[in-house]
Amino acid sequence: MKDDAINHPPHYTRGKIETIEAIEDWNLNYHLGNVIKYISRAGHKEGSTLLKDLLKAQWYLNRYIERVEEEGE
Numbered sequence: 001m002k003d004d005a006i007n008h009p010p011h012y013t014r015g016k017i018e019t020i021e022a023i024e025d026w027n028l029n030y031h032l033g034n035v036i037k038y039i040s041r042a043g044h045k046e047g048s049t050l051l052k053d054l055l056k057a058q059w060y061l062n063r064y065i066e067r068v069e070e071e072g073e
Contacts, residue, residue: 031064 019040023033038057043050 029064031060031067034060035064 035057038053042053
C-alpha cells in the first residue's frame with residue numbers, strides 16, 4: 001500500500017488490514033471505534049506516545065462504559 005498521509009496514514013496501515021476496515025467490518029460505534037483506533041496506532045503516530053494513545057483509548061472506553069451503565073445494560 002502506498003504511503004499516503006491522508007488516505008492511508010502509516011500509523012493505521014501496519015499489518016494486513018487498516019484500522020478503519022476493522023472498525024467498519026465490526027460495525028463499532030463511535031466510542032469503541034476510537035478505542036480500536038488509539039490502540040492500533042499506540043506508539044506509532046508521529047508526535048504521539050504509547051502512553052498518550054493508550055490513555056486516549058482508556059478515556060473513550062470509560063466514557064462508553066458510563067453510557068452503558070446509565071442505560072442499564
